[in-house]
Amino acid sequence: MTLNRRDFLKVSGAGAAVALTGCATQGGSAASPAKAHVVVVGAGFGGATCAKYLRTWGPNIDVTLIEPNDKFVSCPISNWVLAGMKSMDDITHGYDKLSKYGIKMVKDYVTAIDTAKKVVTTKGGASIGYDRLVLAPGVEVLTDSVKGYNEASAAGKVVHAWKAGPETALLRKQLEDMPDGGVFVMSVPTAPYRCPPGPYERACMVASYFKKAKPKSKIILLDGNPDIASKKGLFMWAWNTFYPGMIEYRPNNAPAAVDGSRMVVTTEFDDVKADVMNVVPKQRAGEVCGLAGARNDSGGVWCTVNLATFESTTVPNVHIIGDSVLSNLPKSGHMATNHAKVCAAAIVELVAGRQPNPIPVVANTCYSATSETTAGHVANVFRFEAGKGYVTQPDGGATATGDELNFTYAESWAQNIWTDILS
Amino acid sequence: MYKKTTLILAGFAGLALSGLSSAADVHTKTIAATCMSCHGPDGKSLGAIPSIAGLPKDYFVKAMQDYKSGKRVGTIMKKHAAGYNDAEFEAMGAYFATLK
Numbered sequence: 001m002t003l004n005r006r007d008f009l010k011v012s013g014a015g016a017a018v019a020l021t022g023c024a025t026q027g028g029s030a031a032s033p034a035k036a037h038v039v040v041v042g043a044g045f046g047g048a049t050c051a052k053y054l055r056t057w058g059p060n061i062d063v064t065l066i067e068p069n070d071k072f073v074s075c076p077i078s079n080w081v082l083a084g085m086k087s088m089d090d091i092t093h094g095y096d097k098l099s100k101y102g103i104k105m106v107k108d109y110v111t112a113i114d115t116a117k118k119v120v121t122t123k124g125g126a127s128i129g130y131d132r133l134v135l136a137p138g139v140e141v142l143t144d145s146v147k148g149y150n151e152a153s154a155a156g157k158v159v160h161a162w163k164a165g166p167e168t169a170l171l172r173k174q175l176e177d178m179p180d181g182g183v184f185v186m187s188v189p190t191a192p193y194r195c196p197p198g199p200y201e202r203a204c205m206v207a208s209y210f211k212k213a214k215p216k217s218k219i220i221l222l223d224g225n226p227d228i229a230s231k232k233g234l235f236m237w238a239w240n241t242f243y244p245g246m247i248e249y250r251p252n253n254a255p256a257a258v259d260g261s262r263m264v265v266t267t268e269f270d271d272v273k274a275d276v277m278n279v280v281p282k283q284r285a286g287e288v289c290g291l292a293g294a295r296n297d298s299g300g301v302w303c304t305v306n307l308a309t310f311e312s313t314t315v316p317n318v319h320i321i322g323d324s325v326l327s328n329l330p331k332s333g334h335m336a337t338n339h340a341k342v343c344a345a346a347i348v349e350l351v352a353g354r355q356p357n358p359i360p361v362v363a364n365t366c367y368s369a370t371s372e373t374t375a376g377h378v379a380n381v382f383r384f385e386a387g388k389g390y391v392t393q394p395d396g397g398a399t400a401t402g403d404e405l406n407f408t409y410a411e412s413w414a415q416n417i418w419t420d421i422l423s
Numbered sequence: 424m425y426k427k428t429t430l431i432l433a434g435f436a437g438l439a440l441s442g443l444s445s446a447a448d449v450h451t452k453t454i455a456a457t458c459m460s461c462h463g464p465d466g467k468s469l470g471a472i473p474s475i476a477g478l479p480k481d482y483f484v485k486a487m488q489d490y491k492s493g494k495r496v497g498t499i500m501k502k503h504a505a506g507y508n509d510a511e512f513e514a515m516g517a518y519f520a521t522l523k
Contacts, residue, residue, distance in 0.1 A: 345449055412469070416460070417460050
């Protein structure tokens with residue numbers, strides 16, 4: 001790995017300009033007692049982690065964390081709730097332990113962001129100024145993209161359950177109420193989407209439940225992608241080993257419409273009759289990224305950032321972390337926490353008038369359960385190189401099969417990462 | 424590799440506008456924090472994944488080198504160890520050795 005001076009300037013140029021501007025407009029932290037104020041929007045994997053590590057590494061920084069929900073509900077492990085292996089309580093955690101870091105929690109929705117004046121406005125009427133803003137909203141699920149989805153959803157006939165919460169509990173109930181011999185139809189959005197292995201793990205978890213409780217039932221997986229998008233070997237192994245004949249996999253079958261009264265999912269090819277419908281529409285960067293004008297990729301869908309600092313390439317002083325970011329890094333909760341740590345470290349340096357680390361390293365670890373006792377994983381390390389972004393390091397990748405030790409580690413991973421981000 | 428990384432970090436520190444925290448420390452604390460996602464806050468695990476807080480530095484460095492080379496076999500650690508260099512193993516080992 002080498003970094004020549006020209007490359008270094010490429011990485012640091014934007015940050016340096018911002019840091020100098022910051023010193024000029026704020027009088028500099030050394031000359032003025034005013035503390036930098038960082039506002040973090042969204043207290044999921046990324047946002048909660050960023051707030052905690054900003055206060056840990058930058059005790060002189062004031063941090064406000066804005067989150068509309070009372071509690072954190074984890075998407076990882078939420079598929080296990082569908083299998084009846086975990087309860088909603090198991091994946092739900094309070095924010096109370098974050099207060100010991102001196103984070104100011106604001107329970108509210110952000111309704112406007114003035115990036116010129118550096119002010120965030122909330123639904124509750126508060127105007128909150130910032131020196132730097134971190135947006136960690138996760139994804140916005142584009143339910144309008146599937147005809148009939150919103151009507152069927154309002155009638156309780158279809159859920160995506162791609163944000164863990166009430167829809168997770170509803171989907172579990174629908175699966176429990178479904179008669180033996182019923183058909184569960186689930187769709188996979190076209191990549192990129194949150195949690196690439198998630199849909200296939202969900203198929204495993206629902207199949208695990210059916211095998212035990214209603215073995216005549218069937219799963220039809222309508223994939224918008226041409227092939228299994230993540231951990232293909234692992235999931236093919238699991239489906240063939242544990243659930244032979246139960247899962248019908250149909251590639252290139254994105255749902256165009258759903259009909260809640262007829263319980264039908266319509267693809268380009270045919271109408272698929274369902275007893276339980278779980279359609280996961282395509283996604284884009286969360287709403288607040290739109291408010292900040294930070295959905296700045298070619299399609300206006302995701303956010304492009306300086307990946308060494310996670311600052312927007314077009315909106316100064318606004319950092320975006322987690323699933324909303326356009327990059328080669330997988331959209332996982334684990335990865336969001338790594339974005340958050342790199343971003344927090346960078347902000348601590350920037351507000352102090354120093355250069356952020358030009359060679360950050362991030363890692364992804366993602367376990368998927370394949371049955372009630374087995375799991376596999378994918379793991380990779382990515383090193384930032386100027387001009388290249390995050391370069392995938394050798395010898396990473398996914399397991400070809402699942403086993404009990406990985407299942408034990410998956411549970412332990414969840415406990416440890418929840419603790420790392422929330423306490 | 425050790426030399427090269429040290430040089431990069433040293434050069435980077437020289438470019439910093441003020442030298443209050445060393446660039447090497449920033450890099451170390453950030454990569455050490457990536458371990459905590461699985462091994463728990465400050466490397467203290469609550470469950471089956473082993474804790475790494477307080478491990479002797481030499482043990483930590485050798486374990487990572489052996490995972491990377493394949494001499495030590497685990498479930499996931501080769502995939503992580505493969506992404507870091509010896510200078511980083513040393514820095515992370517020194518860091519976690521201080522956490523009790």
